[in-house]
Every structure is written in structure tokens, then in C-alpha cells.
Amino acid sequence: MDIKLNLNTKDFSGKDLIVVSAFQKTVEAKGKKKETTEVVNTHWSKELKEAFLAIKSSKNYKASLGERYFFALQDGTEVCVLGLGDKKALDLEKIRKEFANFYKAVSSKYADVSVAFDGFVKGSKEDSLKAIVESLLMTAYSFDTYLAKKSNPTLKTVTFDSAEKGTSKKKFQAAIDEATTVTSAINFARDLVNEPPNVLRSTEYAKRIKKDVESIKGVKCKILGNKELKKEKMNLFLSVNAGSAYEAQLVHLTYTPKKVTKNTKHIAFVGKGLVFDTGGYSLKPGGSMVNMKFDMAGSATVYAAFKAAAEMGLNVKMTCILGMTDNAVNSHATMPDAIVKARNGKTVEILNTDAEGRLVMADCLDYACDLKPDALIDSATLTGACLIALGTEVCGLMGNDQKLQDKLLKSAKNADEYMWQLPVIPEWHKDMKSNIADLKNIGGSRFGGTAKAAAFLSEFIKNDVAWAHLDIAGVGDSQSHLPYCPSKGASGLVIRSLVDFLKNS
Known part of the structure; x- marks a missing residue:
């Protein structure tokens, strides 16, 4: 989809469809105590108002949130009025959702759409523009790699028309570019998570990441296989890989910005990359094994945030550690009751081989701590218990540093994503x-x-590193309540929160 800007204009550039906003105002009916609603469209042109009022059914339009009304101008151009309800109650997430629903309604019918942008501003113009572009590009996503017949949307071009002066072009274009970069990373992550496990083996996953970072300035990549992991004494990680036909892969990515000073922060990410999880000898029931290709969503999440931030050229040093393997069963697979020594020297009694993600993460976290980052954030589809605690809509947050957790909660709020802190009490350590x-x-x-x-x-956190853990088991896929996410498949959530965190680091 091509996103364009048309500034310093009162005209519409769309050839097929024009999108304008309308608001709802509650007023007291004349001579009565009863309240009624009125449509607020004072920001419309005279031509639009006259054409709208000339249609008898327009009197039934209330401009409630999400209510759409279509009519045509004399030259045949169609207009869509997108109701936004009470302007005081409007926020960016509502705008994001309504444009997602709008895209679904029109993407197969119109090729060229123009948005009367000035009527869709809530707060900062740049933030409003970014939210709309995010919505359109996230909603336009589809995973059709394995479909014999692909259905391509008709909508090719969206132009934002605004009376804003041309001097605003640079900051407006920057908002579009940022939204495009972040959503591109989100959709790349979605593709990875949606890939079937017979295609995205650990080795293939590592190759794709290595190829993707080749074109990103400031990024270096090294990959550790089984031989290197043995040298690193990452025995917990290797214990999960023991039953696999494919080598474990630790992908170690670094990003160095152009200008590094003593004040430049170093943020490290660790991601769980279980490309498939059978449960090992603690075998999952058949129904629970379906969709276990999603068990690498944590690694895709932190990689996407790393990718977006590096492509944006943010002034923050980053490390990204991705632990990739599958958890399979053969005669070499780790058995329940096994005791394995971790990279940090601690021994672990493996009572359940289906609690494998934490074993991979443990060695990867210890490895990341050796780099002494200012903050360490991990992401994993770690526990089904997270869904019981927080449902499928909220990301669980835990850690050892309240300031770091507060910053992440603030970034989640900035991105309109749900995140909730859970306590980790001494009794649970015991x-x-x-x-x-x-x-x-x-x-x-x-x-x-x-x-x-x-x-x-x-x-496995050492060197006094500030650490936060994100359990995305609930939010990693199938977010049907969000119109800009696929109802089934990878969601790409939490990535925008992490990018916001990096921007403010």
C-alpha cells in the first residue's frame, strides 16, 4: 500500500473515495428536558455539507463511533463519513480501531482513497497520523504464502489531505516513515510466527534473521551452533535440543548507533525461540500441541523491536539474543528427573520436559548478563498460567527492577497495549x-x-543487571478483539511497546 501526503490543500486527491470524520454532540432539545444528539461536521467544506444534506437518509445518521455513511458528489466521487462519536472521549486507540474496520470495509472495493486528515486529529497531529498509518498497514497484513489462490486487495493508494502548510511535510513524513518501519517489522515477525514448523526449523530461522540484518546499518550477527553452545557450557539449552534432528541456534545480534557516548544506553533483549514444542517426554495432549509453532513468538517479538529500532537509527546500543530449537522426542531426548548443570554453574532438576522454555532462556539470560547491559528484557510464550491470570489480552510483566518495569508499563500505555505487573514473592523463589x-x-x-x-x-540474572520478563503467552496470537490484528495467527503485539521504550531510552 502506497501512503502519500498532500499538504496545503483544501481539495481531495482521492480518485475513488474520500474519507471524512463526523462527531456526535449531545444537546438539549428545544423546549424539552430530553437530550438529543447532533452531528458535528463544521470542518467539512460547503460542497460536502450541501451534498450530504441533499440526501434524505442523512437525517438518520448519528455519527456514533464506527458508524459509516456513504454518499456521492456530483462528479461521481464517493464519500465515506466515518463516525467518531463524542470527540472528548476519542483517543488514538479508537482511531486505530476505526480505521482498521474501515480498511476491511473498503479494501476490496476502492483502489485510491484520500483521507481528510485534519478531521481525524486527537492530540498531536504526528501521533494521530502515525496511529492511522499503523492501523492501515497492520490491518492489511495477511499470511497467504501457502494459498494456491491469493486474494490481493484492490486498495493500492491512501493519500492524507491536509490544510497544514508545506513546512510540516518533514515532520509528517517522519511520522509516516516511523509507522511504516515499525509495522513492517511487526509484519515480518508475524510471518515468522505463522510459518509452519516443517519449514521454520531452528537452522532456517537463524538463516532468515541473518539474511534480514545484512541490509541494516550498524548491525552485526553471529550464530552459535551445538559445538559453540557446548563450549559456552549452555547445557540447559542443549538439554531441550537433545531430542531434535536439527541443531540449536543462538543468534547473537548487536546494533551500534552512529554516535556512541558514555551516556548511550545499552539495552539487551533475549527471546524464546521454540520453533515447535511437543512437550518432550512430558508429551502434550494432541489438542494442546496444535499451534505450538507459535512458541517462538517471544524471539520474533524482541527481534522485530530490535529491527525497527535499528532501521530507525535510534541512538541506543542494542544486543538481541535469540535461543532457537524445537523440543522433540527421541532416544536422546532429556527425560524427566534428569539433572543438568546450567551455564552459570547451578544444577537444575528437570521434573517436566514441557517446562522447556525457561531452560533455554536461563542459559541465554546468563550469557546476556555477561555483556553488562543497562537493562535486560526477555520475551517468551512461557506459561499457560499467564492466560489463567491475565486472559488472552494482557501481557504479563515481572522483574527485579521497579524503575525498568515502570518504564515498560508507561511505554505499553503510550502504545495502547495491555501490560500488567505480577508479583514475584520470596515464597515462590523458595x-x-x-x-x-x-x-x-x-x-x-x-x-x-x-x-x-x-x-x-x-x-540466572547476575552482575546486578536490571531485568524485566514479558510473558506473552496470551497476547502472542489470535487477538480477535483488535481489528488491526488477525483473528487467527500471530498478533505482533508488544513490539510497539518495546520500540517506544527504546525511543525513550
Whole structure:
């Protein structure tokens, strides 16, 4: 989809469809105590108002949130009035959702659409523009790689018309460019998560990341296979890979901005990249094994944030560690009751081989801590318990540094994404202790499973590194309540929150 700007104009550039906003105002009916609603369209041109009022059915239009009304001008150009309800109650997320629904309604009918942008501003003009572009590009996403017959949308061009002076072009274009860069990274991550597991093996996943970063300035990549992981003593990671026909892969990415000073922050990411999870010997039931290709969404999430920030040239140093393997079953696979020594020297009693993500993450977190970042953030589809605690709409947040967690919560709010902090209490740390090893990989009961997993991970944070853990098990896929996310498949959520965090670092 081509996004264009048309500034310093009162005309419409769209050849097929013009989109204008309308608001709803509650007023007292004359001579009555009863309230009624009126349509607010004072920002329309005289031509639009006259054409609208000339249609008898227009009197029934109330401009409630999401209510659309179509009519035609004398030259045949169609107009869509997009109702936004009470302007005081409007926010960027509502605009984002309404443009997503609008895209779905018109994308197969019109090729060239123009948006009367000045009527869709809430707060900052740049933020409003960015929200709309984000919405359109995220909603336009589809994963059709394996469809014999692909259905391509008719909509090719969207132009934002504005009376704003041409001097605003630079900052407006910057908003469009940022939204395009971030949504491109989101859609790249969605593609990775949606790939079937017989295609996206750990080795293939690593190759794709390596190829993708080749064109990004300031980024370097190295990949560690089984031989290198053995040298690093990453035995927990290798224990998960033991039953696989494919080597484990640790992808180590670094980004160095153009200007590095003593004040330049170093942010490290770690992502769980389980390209498929059978549960190992603690085998999942058949129904629970479906969609386990999504178990690498944590790694795709942090990579997408890293990618977007690097492409934007943000002035922050970044490291991204992606731990990739599948959890399969063969005669070499790790058995329940096994005890394995981690990279940091602690021994772990593996009571459940389906609690494998935390084993991969443990060694990767220890490896990342050696780099002594200013902040370390990991992302993983780690626990089904997170869905019980927070549903499928909220990302779980835990960690060892309140300031870092507060910054992430603020960034999630800025991005209009749901994130909630969960406590990690001393009793749960105690519950992760084993009688015959330093640690065990599951707690003594199923209660508090999400935070107990975080308590386990915290055992591998060293060098006083500020650390935050994001459990995206609920939000990583199938967000049907958000019109700009696929109802089934990878969501790409949390990426915008992480990019906002990096921008403010």
C-alpha cells in the first residue's frame, strides 16, 4: 500500500473515495428536558455539507463511533463519513480501531482513497497520523504464502489531505516513515510466527534473521551452533535440543548507533525461540500441541523491536539474543528427573520436559548478563498460567527492577497495549528450590505458575543487571478483539511497546 501526503490543500486527491470524520454532540432539545444528539461536521467544506444534506437518509445518521455513511458528489466521487462519536472521549486507540474496520470495509472495493486528515486529529497531529498509518498497514497484513489462490486487495493508494502548510511535510513524513518501519517489522515477525514448523526449523530461522540484518546499518550477527553452545557450557539449552534432528541456534545480534557516548544506553533483549514444542517426554495432549509453532513468538517479538529500532537509527546500543530449537522426542531426548548443570554453574532438576522454555532462556539470560547491559528484557510464550491470570489480552510483566518495569508499563500505555505487573514473592523463589539440585524447573503446585517461572529465571540474572520478563503467552496470537490484528495467527503485539521504550531510552 502506497501512503502519500498532500499538504496545503483544501481539495481531495482521492480518485475513488474520500474519507471524512463526523462527531456526535449531545444537546438539549428545544423546549424539552430530553437530550438529543447532533452531528458535528463544521470542518467539512460547503460542497460536502450541501451534498450530504441533499440526501434524505442523512437525517438518520448519528455519527456514533464506527458508524459509516456513504454518499456521492456530483462528479461521481464517493464519500465515506466515518463516525467518531463524542470527540472528548476519542483517543488514538479508537482511531486505530476505526480505521482498521474501515480498511476491511473498503479494501476490496476502492483502489485510491484520500483521507481528510485534519478531521481525524486527537492530540498531536504526528501521533494521530502515525496511529492511522499503523492501523492501515497492520490491518492489511495477511499470511497467504501457502494459498494456491491469493486474494490481493484492490486498495493500492491512501493519500492524507491536509490544510497544514508545506513546512510540516518533514515532520509528517517522519511520522509516516516511523509507522511504516515499525509495522513492517511487526509484519515480518508475524510471518515468522505463522510459518509452519516443517519449514521454520531452528537452522532456517537463524538463516532468515541473518539474511534480514545484512541490509541494516550498524548491525552485526553471529550464530552459535551445538559445538559453540557446548563450549559456552549452555547445557540447559542443549538439554531441550537433545531430542531434535536439527541443531540449536543462538543468534547473537548487536546494533551500534552512529554516535556512541558514555551516556548511550545499552539495552539487551533475549527471546524464546521454540520453533515447535511437543512437550518432550512430558508429551502434550494432541489438542494442546496444535499451534505450538507459535512458541517462538517471544524471539520474533524482541527481534522485530530490535529491527525497527535499528532501521530507525535510534541512538541506543542494542544486543538481541535469540535461543532457537524445537523440543522433540527421541532416544536422546532429556527425560524427566534428569539433572543438568546450567551455564552459570547451578544444577537444575528437570521434573517436566514441557517446562522447556525457561531452560533455554536461563542459559541465554546468563550469557546476556555477561555483556553488562543497562537493562535486560526477555520475551517468551512461557506459561499457560499467564492466560489463567491475565486472559488472552494482557501481557504479563515481572522483574527485579521497579524503575525498568515502570518504564515498560508507561511505554505499553503510550502504545495502547495491555501490560500488567505480577508479583514475584520470596515464597515462590523458595518453591523453585530442589531437594537434590540447586533448582527445579517447575513449582510444587500449579498455582502462581507465571510468577514462579519468573522466579526461576531470576536465578540466572547476575552482575546486578536490571531485568524485566514479558510473558506473552496470551497476547502472542489470535487477538480477535483488535481489528488491526488477525483473528487467527500471530498478533505482533508488544513490539510497539518495546520500540517506544527504546525511543525513550
